[in-house]
Each structure stands twice: as C-alpha cells, then as structure tokens.
Amino acid sequence: MARAWEAVDAARRDAISKTFSDLARRVVEAKPDLLLVVSPDHWVNFFLDNLPSICIGVGETHKGPPEPWLQHLPYGSIAGHPEFALHLARTALDGGFEPSLSHHLELDHGFAIPLWKMGIDSLPPLVPIIVNTIEPPMPSLRRCLAWGDLIRGAIERYPGRLRVAILATGGVSHSIGEHDMGRIDEAFDRECFEQFRSADREGLLAFLERRLDAAGNGAAEMRNWLVAHGATQGKGFELLGYHPYPEWYVGCGFAAWDLGER
Amino acid sequence: MTETACDHIMRDYWLSKLFFDLQAPAAADEYRAGRDRVLDRYPLKPEVRLAVVQEDVTALAPLVNPYLLRFYFVAIGKSEAWFLERIRKTGPAASNEGARG
Secondary structure (H helix, E strand, O other), X not given: OOOOHHHOOHHHHHXXXXXXXXXXXXHHHOOOOEEEEEEOOOOOOXXXXXXXXXXXXXXXXXXXXXXXXXXXXXXXXXXXXXXXXXXXXXXXXXXXXXXXXXXOOEOOHHHHHHHHHHOOOOOOOEEEEEEOOOOOOOOOHHHHHHHHHHHXXXXXXXXXXXXXXXXXXXXXXXXOOOOXXXXXXXXXXXXXXXXXXXXXXXXHHHHHHHHXXXXXXXXXXXXXXXXXXXXXXXXXEEEEEEEEEHHHOEEEEEEEEOOOOO | OOOOHHHHOOOOHHHHHHHHHOOOHHHHHHHHHOHHHHHOOOXXXXXXXXXXXXXXXXXXXXXXXXXXXXXXXXXXOOOHHHHHHHHOOOOOXXXXXXHOO
C-alpha cells in the first residue's frame, strides 16, 4: 500500500482514506490511555532462530519501522507502557499462557502503515503484541480468540484506571510470494465479515478453520482480528469499509467493535 | 486449526538466512556488488546455490518463506512483473502451503 499508493486511482484512494479517518476518529473519541496493537512481524524482530508464537513488547520505547521506504514516517521512537505490558505478561503466565517478551521491538509496516494512514496526531503509549502469522506452525485460531479473552481480563484487573484501545492489523485475503500472488478472495472476505458480525464464536472458528487456508498466506493475519474479537467478546462488530484493491494485492477490510462503554 | 503436513514444513535454513540478512540495505548493496563473495559466507547446498545464481524462482519457492522470497527478488532489482510472471508459474507448492492461513 505505502509503496504503491499512487497505483490506485484517486477516487479509490479517497475512499480508503475516509475509512482510515473513520477508524481514527473512533480511536481518538475513545480517549485511550494506551493503544494495544496486535500485528504480525514481517521478519524484522524474529527469524527461524527464534520465532515466538506470541510476543508482548514490554519496553519503555519501541523502535519505528526499519523498512527504508518508511523512513519518512514520524515513528523513530514510540513510547511503550511497560506497566500494563508487564501486567498483561503476568496475567498470561498465571493463566496458562506463555508469551515471549521483548524489551525493545522494532515495529514494522504492519504496525506503522495503519497508524500513519489513520493520521492520529499524538499517539498514546503503545503496547505491541506480535502474533506469528508469517511462518508455520502458527498459533491456533482458538488460541488467538483465547488471547483476546485474556487481554480483556488483564484490562479489567489492571490496578488503576486505564482506557485501552485495541488495534488489530492485517488481513483480509491476500497472497504474497506465492503462486496466486495478487489474488483477492472477495467472497471469503465478505463471508468473514458476516461471521464476525454474528458473534457466534464457534461458527466463526469453524468458518475460518474451513476457509482460511485458501484465502492466501496473508489471510493468516485474521488471527489478529480474532484477538480483538475475543477481547471485545464479539460485541458491537461493525464493518467500516471494504476496499479490495488488486493494485495492492490486498482485500483491505476495516471494522470496529463498539462496546458501548464510555 | 487441524494439524497438517504443512506444520512440519522444513525451510532451507541458510537460504532463509541469506534472504533475511539482505534486508539490511548495506548487505543488499554488498550482494549486488559481489554476489559470489557474499554467497561464499553461507554454506548453501550446491543445488540451492545454483538456483540462487540462476534466479530460479520455481526451485527456490519451496525452500523459503514466501515473504522472504518476494523480498529477495526486490532486493536484487527484479521488477514486480518479472517476479509475478515466474511465481505464478510455480503452482500450489505443497511445501509452501503451510505458510497459508
């Protein structure tokens, strides 16, 4: 998207920009004290030497994207929230989850592009959660949903008043570096949105178990959506926009879960 | 998700390491300036090194993560059209199916 922004005509660029703005408005209006971002790592922090399924960024700061084509973004250093991040880690370990921890993550385009395109002027402290959606074996779909449950519990039990917004990036269908690179599966994407909207957890999992493999390797990033879905208990899912742009090889989907809590 | 053979996929470690390392701009510059000198530092199997030298997308695709594969050919200056033409001829490689969903 960032490298081929101009490849899409102005009308469709405007349309997706409006959707980004809608998403940003909702985040700003929620007045979050911290932003928990669930995203992949595209071979930046991790390699075959050490490839965690889940990693929580517990550092005081995180480094911005290393990609040369993103050096113009205003994310040289991004503030973290180690107190909450370590609280989440403790909650996880007490609950039978064993995340990896990092005190200094580099947040690649999976994090940076949505933040940049949302155009939020002042980012709240950010807690990154990296889900391995890049190299098999990946965490199970059910486990990703359970991670969302765990995050919700950690927020509720945090000792102190804290408003947390969760941003899950990636998806929907896309294929990168594979024989069907560039293929977008609109039917899958639209059915996927319906499944999220239904808030039927077992139905959603069954659908993804059945169809995710065929929607391209990038569709694995729907695990990040499952984390958000679990954290919100599937309440208030609203599709904000769907922009299947072949020039970018991605079926770009945008959604919000409005808990109605103000 | 149901376990499949894809979960037991084995990558070619040194090929993957080469592609991973070339993400650093300075390393990519050095590689473009003297490919063989860089390749000498990686204990690639002869047939894998040959596939690298021949820019054989079909041979390399099953050995490495698809994101790294795509990145590599960008790093050595191949156009997107060049890569798409070749990767789309590979067909659904069973060994890479595990990188999906």
